[in-house]
Amino acid sequence: TALVAGVHSPRYQIADVFRTDVAGIPGQYVLEIVQNSGAHLAGWFRSELGDPALAGRPDPELDKAAAQVATGCGGLVTMPYWNAVQSPFWDPIAHGAIIGLAGAYGRAEIYRSILEGISLTMATNLHTLADTTGVPLQSVRVMGGGQRSPLWRAVMTDCIGLPLTSCETEEISAMGAAVMAMAQTAAYASVEEAAKGMAALGDTSEPNLKNHEIYLELAELQNQAYPALKPIMDKQYQFALRHPLH
Numbered sequence: 001t002a003l004v005a006g007v008h009s010p011r012y013q014i015a016d017v018f019r020t021d022v023a024g025i026p027g028q029y030v031l032e033i034v035q036n037s038g039a040h041l042a043g044w045f046r047s048e049l050g051d052p053a054l055a056g057r058p059d060p061e062l063d064k065a066a067a068q069v070a071t072g073c074g075g076l077v078t079m080p081y082w083n084a085v086q087s088p089f090w091d092p093i094a095h096g097a098i099i100g101l102a103g104a105y106g107r108a109e110i111y112r113s114i115l116e117g118i119s120l121t122m123a124t125n126l127h128t129l130a131d132t133t134g135v136p137l138q139s140v141r142v143m144g145g146g147q148r149s150p151l152w153r154a155v156m157t158d159c160i161g162l163p164l165t166s167c168e169t170e171e172i173s174a175m176g177a178a179v180m181a182m183a184q185t186a187a188y189a190s191v192e193e194a195a196k197g198m199a200a201l202g203d204t205s206e207p208n209l210k211n212h213e214i215y216l217e218l219a220e221l222q223n224q225a226y227p228a229l230k231p232i233m234d235k236q237y238q239f240a241l242r243h244p245l246h
Contacts, residue, residue, distance in 0.1 A: 003038030017088040036083035065108035078117025119159040143167040158211035166202035
């Protein structure tokens, strides 16, 4: 339900935007971005504010309506920290916010803004990762439930501004475990060889550069949201301790 991304690194590195894990390839590391509110946030909206009959499941009609909304939602900004925030602020008491609501906005606009908010955060984190490591990103591999939505896939592609290529395997974590296991047999000489032999890529989506420029502008607004709202969120947390919801 979280949104996770990372790159391999031949050396140990640390930075605010990522956490550092030991990689499956011996002697290497994974520099990993973690966003707590990924597919969970889209599911939360569909469950709490969508069609009750669907009980939070994907809603083709909602996706269709949100796809008709203009890129950038007229400046509506979602700070997608419903479950606090890890990359890049690591704040366990942060909360989410939708900034700029007005009477012109309905379910489709708010839903699209949520997808854009999650995707803009990923784009900012990825580009900060590239700046921090000095290694430019050329493409992104995508897997999991979110990329099955044509709308969300298009939004994510346009926000990042790079080609997104799907992985054919649905259960990518299980595939990773299988790769590690097979690398210890006589079938493959190394983890790298096992991965190349067992993994396969699917289709690629290309970014709409006009939309990407709009998202770069919207990202500037989103990036101002957390610093501006943190003092208020800290006070909200103290309020909640004195007056809990449940």
